[in-house]
Amino acid sequence: MSTDKNRVLIFDTTLRDGEQCPGATMTFEEKLAIADFLDEMGVDIIEAGFPIASDGDFEAVSAIAKRVKNAVVAGLSRAAFKDIDRAAEAVKHARRPRIHTFISTSPVHMKYKLQKEPDAVLQLVIDQCTRARNHVEDVEWSAEDATRTEHDFLCRCIEAAIKAGATTINLPDTVGYATPDEYRAMFEMVINRVPNADKAIFSVHCHDDLGLAVANTVAGLMGGARQVECTVNGIGERAGNAALEEIVMAIKTRNDVFPFHTGIETTLLNRASKLVSAATSFPVQYNKAIVGRNAFAHESGIHQDGMLKNNQTYEIMLPETVGVSKTSLVMGKHSGRNAFRDKLKQLGYELADNQLEDAFVRFKALADRKKHIYDEDIEALVDENIATAQDRVKVLNLLVVAGTNGPQSAVLTLDIDGQHHTRQSTGNGPVDATFNAIHQIIPHQAKLELYQVHAVTEGTDAQAEVSVRLADEDGRLVNGRAADPDTLVASAKAYIAALNKLTKQRAGDARVHAQHGAA
Ligand code: KIV
Ligand code: ZN
Secondary structure, eight states, X not given: OOOOTTBOEEEEOIIIIITTSTTOOOOHHHHHHHHHHHHHHTOSEEEEEOXXXXXXXXXXXXXXXXXXXXXXXXXXXXXXXXHHHHHHHHHTTSSSEEEEEEEEOSHHIIIIIIOOOHHHHHHHHHHHHHXXXXXXXXXXXXXXXXXXXXXHHHHXXXXXXXXXXXXXXXEXXXXXXXXXXXXXXXXXXHHHHOTTGGGSEEEEEEBOTTSOHHHHHHHHHHTTOOEEEEBGGGOOSTTOBOBHHHHHHHHHHTTTTSOOBOOOOGGGHHHXXXXXXXXXXXXXXXXXXXXXXXXXXXXXXXXXXXXXXXXXXXXXXXXXXXXXXXXXXXEOTTOOHHHHHHHHHHTTOOOOHHHHHHHHHHHHHHHHHOSOEEHHHHHHHHHHHHHHTTOSEEEEEEEEEOSSSSXXXXXXXXXXXXEEEEEEEEESSHHHHHHHHHHHHSOOOXXXXXXXXXXXXXXXXXXXXXXXXXXXXXXXXEEEEEEESSHHHXXXXXXXXXXXXXXXXXXXXXXXXXXXXXX
8 A cells, every 4th residue: 555645545346335225235246346447446445245244245245356466455344253254254355455344423323223332343443453354454344323422432442443453544424414624623633543553444324414514524634644534426225325436636726625545546436436327227417517418518608708718617526537538429331340339449348359240230220210329328238238238138120009099008028048939918008018028028026116217318219228227036236228219119118127127146156156155
């Protein structure tokens, strides 16, 4: 780790705290792809999961530990020895393994959640850090609900954790309750008061319940913390975590007030956002700072006029700095393979030859139906191509009859492992008819929890992007997303994408159960 006193370590917890948010579950393959990307982007520590939580989590952390080249790979654990041992087992093949172990320290958590006296909690802090340190050199200890913890007790716990071997001390605002001044003051207080504070790096971890997560994060840095825990797009429990891209760009853009630096390659931020959004099927809010589609759009005449005269009038960052290219209108049906490959490179995609060929075929098909192809169209197409490459079920054909005189009907053909299956169905509207046809071909118990449509670009020929969320009878939640100029085709593809995900998750769960059963 760096000895530079203004270097801020970026600890990404998209795959752990981010994945904890309902519906954000990712498949094993998606987790690996995200971990690879975070590593390439310069994230210092990747929290890959919570190994004791499920066999699937364990397998993902273990696989990520084996493949990550540069970053530290962390596994989360509670204070119990079996948790810590499981985390140690999962990260043991990492080039740089870390165990992140936590326990609640606030009166309300100790009394109601842990049902333990403070002295018993203090002893657990010592035991958990000692146990973790016996496994690895790099141990992070977190005081859950630190911002509602009594200061004297917090200081005693931190001192004990460092003495027992913790090298990073994380003080989370678990419930998103703190204000920036309070959060900064807490770090100043502990760094001043804890006698061995100089032996550890202090870390911030903020939730966004009051919309203050990023403000609190930078305040914590001003108070002396040098590690930031965050997630791509700010996904996470409840209102989410502090957004990685916002923190990194706040530091970079306002370096006059936040005199820090990170190792993040900022031109990859936009791509990271898209990747996480595609994997979780959580759309990014249009006006989201840094990576929202409107973040660099200038609509009003006055703003456009100012921008034409000098872009500094309304732009505090160059879009290129975060990987947003200026020219959005790009290609049409006469664009060739080389131009397509160059465009993908510019958008941050490195595809294998067969993936490139598939994407090119789909691009040509789209260009036949749509006059102007924008960057967003290409991104939607490639993300979908990557996400569905291994899918067993594909939508082949859909014919829908809609209009004022119901019932509406759909004739659907699916390709399942190379076999074609066709059914006709009716429904209360064309979407219902389409989904009923899917039900007929693939009978299932999963319930539709969410159905959302939005346009990828502008214009009546814009592609529709549909998100579908399904919940199965065992409580698994999956999202599927697809884009197509025809909203109903996009709907069928999104539903099938979700069903494919469900099948993969079930197969993954069965595989790890079989492995552990056999062990
Ligand atoms: O928010 C929180 O307190 C956490 C801890 C487990 C670090 O996520
Ligand atoms: Zn958290």
